[in-house]
Amino acid sequence: MAATFENPADLEEREQMALSTLLKRLGDDEFVLAERYTEWQVRAPSLESDLALANNAQDELGHARLWYDVLEDLGFKERSLVFEREPSDFRHSTLVELPFEEGNWADPILRSYLYDVAEELRLEALEDSTHPKIADRVRKIQSEERYHLEHAQSWMERLADGDEGHERLQDVLDRLFPHALTLFEPVDSDVEADIVDLGLRDATLEELREEWLSVIVPYLESLDLEIPEIDQTDDDKLEVAVDQEMLPDERGRDGGHTDAWFDLYDEFTRTYRELGRSETTKIMEKPNEQ
Amino acid sequence: MNVGAVKERAGPREFSPADDLPQEYREAATRMIEFHANSEIMGAYLERPFIRQAPSIDRKLAFSAKVQDEIGHGQLLYRAAESLGVKTREEMLDDLANGDGKFLNCFHYPLKSWVEVPMISFFVDGAAMRRQATLRRTSWEPYAHAMDKVCFEEGFHVKHGEDILKELMTGSQKEQQMTQEAFEEWWPRIIQFFGPTDDDSTHHDFASSVGLKQKSNDDLRNAFLDQYIPKAEKYGLEIPDEPRIRERDDGTYKVEEGDLDWDEFFTIAKNEYEPGVGQINGRKHAQEAVQWVRDTIETDTTAASGHAPQAAD
Numbered sequence: 130m131a132a133t134f135e136n137p138a139d140l141e142e143r144e145q146m147a148l149s150t151l152l153k154r155l156g157d158d159e160f161v162l163a164e165r166y167t168e169w170q171v172r173a174p175s176l177e178s179d180l181a182l183a184n185n186a187q188d189e190l191g192h193a194r195l196w197y198d199v200l201e202d203l204g205f206k207e208r209s210l211v212f213e214r215e216p217s218d219f220r221h222s223t224l225v226e227l228p229f230e231e232g233n234w235a236d237p238i239l240r241s242y243l244y245d246v247a248e249e250l251r252l253e254a255l256e257d258s259t260h261p262k263i264a265d266r267v268r269k270i271q272s273e274e275r276y277h278l279e280h281a282q283s284w285m286e287r288l289a290d291g292d293e294g295h296e297r298l299q300d301v302l303d304r305l306f307p308h309a310l311t312l313f314e315p316v317d318s319d320v321e322a323d324i325v326d327l328g329l330r331d332a333t334l335e336e337l338r339e340e341w342l343s344v345i346v347p348y349l350e351s352l353d354l355e356i357p358e359i360d361q362t363d364d365d366k367l368e369v370a371v372d373q374e375m376l377p378d379e380r381g382r383d384g385g386h387t388d389a390w391f392d393l394y395d396e397f398t399r400t401y402r403e404l405g406r407s408e409t410t411k412i413m414e415k416p417n418e419q
Numbered sequence: 420m421n422v423g424a425v426k427e428r429a430g431p432r433e434f435s436p437a438d439d440l441p442q443e444y445r446e447a448a449t450r451m452i453e454f455h456a457n458s459e460i461m462g463a464y465l466e467r468p469f470i471r472q473a474p475s476i477d478r479k480l481a482f483s484a485k486v487q488d489e490i491g492h493g494q495l496l497y498r499a500a501e502s503l504g505v506k507t508r509e510e511m512l513d514d515l516a517n518g519d520g521k522f523l524n525c526f527h528y529p530l531k532s533w534v535e536v537p538m539i540s541f542f543v544d545g546a547a548m549r550r551q552a553t554l555r556r557t558s559w560e561p562y563a564h565a566m567d568k569v570c571f572e573e574g575f576h577v578k579h580g581e582d583i584l585k586e587l588m589t590g591s592q593k594e595q596q597m598t599q600e601a602f603e604e605w606w607p608r609i610i611q612f613f614g615p616t617d618d619d620s621t622h623h624d625f626a627s628s629v630g631l632k633q634k635s636n637d638d639l640r641n642a643f644l645d646q647y648i649p650k651a652e653k654y655g656l657e658i659p660d661e662p663r664i665r666e667r668d669d670g671t672y673k674v675e676e677g678d679l680d681w682d683e684f685f686t687i688a689k690n691e692y693e694p695g696v697g698q699i700n701g702r703k704h705a706q707e708a709v710q711w712v713r714d715t716i717e718t719d720t721t722a723a724s725g726h727a728p729q730a731a732d
Binding site for chain 2: 170231
């Protein structure tokens with residue numbers, strides 16, 4: 130099976146669908162998260178934190194570029210993936226598209242924490258992917274993501290230490306947590322099963338979610354933050370049966386998005402539409418040639 | 420050292436925090452570097468929305484990096500200004516928020532569309548490059564040192580700006596026309612970038628006599644015109660009729676200063692031009708919204724006796 134993904138032209142429809150679905154999940158999450166992070170440029174609490182968040186934004190954008198580039202093997206182009214795609218065809222989790230309340234620094238920090246833990250686990254599950262390009266790119270991305278997690282945790286601890294910071298973190302957690310759960314929602318359950326069956330990723334979404342909870346729950350509790358609606362059973366095993374009712378109405382993965390996403394989409398496609406563009410400019414070499 | 424001794428010794432990178440410098444020098448240098456640092460911040464503030472509006476992922480990445488670089492330049496420059504012992508960074512940033520801090524004329528105008536982006540990132544940044552290159556020989560060593568890094572990075576920004584201009588001017592008729600219109604709107608402002616003619620410049624004489632300023636406004640402006648008029652024409656931009664520009668016998672250019680709107684320029688210089696006031700207040704508002712975080716950090720670092728975690732910056 131390992132050989133099948135070596136040559137994208139030979140893929141059957143089922144394999145193509147599994148591959149493109151996986152890559153869109155990955156690329157769209159990174160792209161949209163980066164869009165939101167850039168909003169903090171020139172608006173962060175200090176010049177130093179401004180520089181740090183700008184770094185994260187560029188890292189995530191670079192990762193989106195890496196994943197979209199693998200999609201180009203399947204005949205996609207940047208214009209069809211980003212600037213001309215219908216907004217309802219984007220597959221990112223709603224966690225990354227939600228807008229910030231102005232000045233609420235606890236939001237990008239907590240959002241980054243919830244996302245980066247999931248990202249770390251997801252990348253681990255891709256390390257031995259049967260698609261050699263995916264396995265290869267995971268390594269590059271991992272080195273950068275580790276720093277993001279460190280950055281988020283360091284800020285979490287400082288904010289949780291003060292009354293106002295703690296209160297804000299709790300409010301943001303209440304608001305973001307249901308959306309963070311959509312990170313593990315399926316685009317389509319048959320296709321998600323294929324992703325694992327074909328060895329593209331070696332953990333199911335349920336397994337990733339369980340691992341994610343086992344990391345974030347004790348950590349958030351150590352900062353005296355309460356996780357909404359998660360019960361812990363007697364034997365210290367986390368109650369992870371995520372009730373459908375805990376999920377938000379819009380789950381992103383299935384194409385359902387919050388209103389904020391459509392506004393964001395209008396903004397980032399604005400120039401492309403106004404100038405009547407039909408191509409996107411590349412100024413950097415393709416990832417493989419770097 | 421008194422002012423006379425400073426004037427006598429004044430040379431490139433001559434003075435450092437180790438020197439005992441007169442208040443007049445310290446204040447003049449602070450004013451100049453603070454203006455420069457503020458301009459980096461307000462330039463970044465103006466450009467940030469175009470990270471989102473950039474029409475490709477690569478352009479978006481490059482533009483995010485540029486805005487980040489400018490914040491980095493601001494950081495470096497405030498440090499160079501702080502080292503004069505006149506004002507702290509906090510005071511300078513507060514003054515910028517409350518409307519007392521001064522910054523470049525071009526960053527008081529709104530930036531509405533992508534076609535205007537190269538007006539800043541090619542022409543204004545190109546003009547800035549010319550001035551900054553001369554400041555590598557300024558007499559305040561920390562300022563000159565900051566200029567080494569700033570000039571290096573600014574070179575990439577100008578190249579990227581030039582590439583954006585070239586793309587627009589080789590694009591559709593519509594793109595070319597929109598870019599020409601943006602150029603006509605921005606051209607007089609760009610020429611005013613270098614400030615009033617030397618005869619009307621308030622601070623020129625002293626700054627020049629103590630080696631802070633290396634070239635006069637007029638010299639810089641003329642050198643810019645010599646270099647950028649041919650570049651604009653090369654990309655198919657037509658130079659507007661006004662302000663009138665005279666070509667000298669040797670092929671160099673000179674602008675008819677009287678054709679420029681100096682009332683507007685001096686309104687801007689007082690931070691009283693309406694769109695600029697909107698931008699100052701917009702940034703102030705954003706800064707106030709995160710004041711609670713700065714308060715938290717301050718308490719935190721005091722309590723932990725300066726042991727702030729490295730990753731949290």
